[in-house]
Each structure stands twice: as structure tokens, then as C-alpha cells.
Amino acid sequence: MFDLDDKLKQDSFFIGNLNISQLRLMNNSLYIWLILIPKINNVAELVDLSYSERIELMDEIAQISNCIKQVFNPYKLNIANLGNVVRQLHVHIIARNKGDPTWPDPVWGKDKPQELYVDDMHKLIIDKLTIELTKLSNFSL
Amino acid sequence: MFDLDDKLKQDSFFIGNLNISQLRLMNNSLYIWLILIPKINNVAELVDLSYSERIELMDEIAQISNCIKQVFNPYKLNIANLGNVVRQLHVHIIARNKGDPTWPDPVWGKDKPQELYVDDMHKLIIDKLTIELTKLSNFSL
Numbered sequence: 001m002f003d004l005d006d007k008l009k010q011d012s013f014f015i016g017n018l019n020i021s022q023l024r025l026m027n028n029s030l031y032i033w034l035i036l037i038p039k040i041n042n043v044a045e046l047v048d049l050s051y052s053e054r055i056e057l058m059d060e061i062a063q064i065s066n067c068i069k070q071v072f073n074p075y076k077l078n079i080a081n082l083g084n085v086v087r088q089l090h091v092h093i094i095a096r097n098k099g100d101p102t103w104p105d106p107v108w109g110k111d112k113p114q115e116l117y118v119d120d121m122h123k124l125i126i127d128k129l130t131i132e133l134t135k136l137s138n139f140s141l
Numbered sequence: 142m143f144d145l146d147d148k149l150k151q152d153s154f155f156i157g158n159l160n161i162s163q164l165r166l167m168n169n170s171l172y173i174w175l176i177l178i179p180k181i182n183n184v185a186e187l188v189d190l191s192y193s194e195r196i197e198l199m200d201e202i203a204q205i206s207n208c209i210k211q212v213f214n215p216y217k218l219n220i221a222n223l224g225n226v227v228r229q230l231h232v233h234i235i236a237r238n239k240g241d242p243t244w245p246d247p248v249w250g251k252d253k254p255q256e257l258y259v260d261d262m263h264k265l266i267i268d269k270l271t272i273e274l275t276k277l278s279n280f281s282l
Binding site for chain 1 (some may be wrong): 203207222226245247
């Protein structure tokens with residue numbers, strides 16, 4: 001049974017599952033900001049995964065990157081595993097654009113802006129993404 | 142012929158080559174901060190690489206992560222491709238520790254501290270790493 005960290009759960013919305021990861025949308029309407037969380041307990045670092053798990057995660061990072069590019073056409077993707085605050089292994093995939101609220105700095109950090117989604121607006125984003133995601137054979141709701 | 146971005150070159154020291162990437166040490170003595178730069182021109186995103194290049198890069202990220210863990214035993218690794226400032230594809234692998242100058246925030250950003258290495262101190266770091274790196278069959282100076 002996969003245990004999702006409480007803070008990750010609270011800060012994001014469920015989108016769906018891939019083979020190895022759960023895909024979620026961060027509750028910050030300032031960016032299209034997804035996270036992939038490998039459904040494996042007690043891993044913090046990429047190197048805590050087995051070789052095949054790591055390759056599969058890289059594959060899912062590429063699938064989600066392509067999906068974001070397809071739907072939102074960002075200027076740049078920011079892809080990162082930090083884990084300084086939440087130790088459970090998770091990978092951020094964030095659409096960045098010139099002139100966005102923290103450009104060109106990263107989006108993480110204690111003084112960085114956050115605007116929660118209101119009025120179920122996150123569902124619009126998830127619906128847009130899901131149209132592309134359902135084309136992937138390893139995606140399920 | 143591989144073209145390394147001028148800013149990347151200026152901001153970091155050459156350590157060595159792996160199969161697909163060049164490995165460099167960022168000139169910021171506040172952290173053990175390495176970067177892997179795939180030796181492929183005109184790529185900005187992970188998804189601009191071919192499938193096999195991406196898998197090989199993931200492998201090299203894991204090798205360098207293990208090397209840093211072995212030599213410096215950090216509390217957490219921060220691994221990221223941002224590219225908001227320098228667009229050429231490069232992956233940061235940074236050893237983070239509780240209480241380091243920006244902990245738990247990320248190390249990147251315009252107001253973030255930097256202390257250049259002095260008196261060839263970077264060579265000490267590179268020498269320490271190289272002892273581990275030379276154990277890798279795909280590493281060359």
C-alpha cells in the first residue's frame with residue numbers, strides 16, 4: 001500500500017496514475033505545475049530507485065513533459081527533484097514562461113508567491129491535460 | 142563539435158567526461174554543486190534528447206549522485222534541469238545539508254549567495270571526486 005506524504009496530498013490535486021507514478025497538480029494557479037510521485041514507499045532520492053524503476057520514471061517525466069508542451073506550449077520546462085521540505089521522492093514538472101511571477105528564478109522557496117485555485121478552476125486544467133493523458137497507454141484515472 | 146555555452150563555461154570548472162555528458166563543478170564554494178551537460182548541440186529540454194540519450198543521461202545522473210553521496214554524504218540531493226537563464230540543456234546535482242546558506246530553499250535565484258572558490262580550493266573538491274569518478278568505466282579526464 002502506497003503512502004502519500006500528507007503535505008504533498010494537501011498541497012495538490014490528484015490527476016491520475018501512470019505505471020510507476022501518481023500524477024498530481026500543485027494547488028498554485030500561478031503556474032502549470034505538476035508532480036510525479038513514484039508509488040514506492042520509503043524512497044527519497046532518485047538513486048533509491050532500482051535501475052528499471054528509474055528508467056520508467058524518466059520515461060514518465062518525458063511523457064508528462066510532452067503532454068504539458070502539447071497543451072500549454074511553455075517557453076521552458078523546469079524539472080526537479082528537491083525534497084528539502086517533503087522528503088518523499090517527487091519530481092516537479094513546471095511550465096515556465098518569460099514574465100511569469102518569479103521568472104527567471106525558480107518557483108520554490110519561502111517567499112515565493114502562491115495563489116490557490118478558486119471555483120474549481122483546477123478542474124479546467126486537469127480536464128485539458130486529461131484529454132492528452134488518456135492517449136497514453138499507461139495512464140489511468 | 143560540441144559547443145559549451147559561454148556562461149556555463151565561465152561559471153564552472155571542468156571535471157571530466159562521461160559517455161554522454163561533460164561534468165563540471167560550479168564556482169560556488171557554498172555547496173558541492175555539479176552540472177552534467179549532454180555533449181549534444183541545440184538541446185534545451187530533456188525531451189529534445191532521443192530515448193536512448195535520455196536513458197544514458199539518467200544513468201549518468203545516478204552515477205554522479207552516488208559519487209557525491211559516497212564522498213560528501215549530503216542530507217539530500219537536489220537534481221534539476223531549469224534552463225531559465227542558460228537554455229543549453231544542463232542538469233544540476235547539488236549536495237544539500239540542513240543549515241546550508243539557503244536551506245531549505247533552492248540554491249538558484251538572483252538574490253542567492255555565491256562565494257567563489259579561492260586559492261585553487263576547487264581543485265581539492267575535484268581531486269576528492271575524481272578518486273571516485275575514475276572507478277566508473279565511462280569516465281575520462
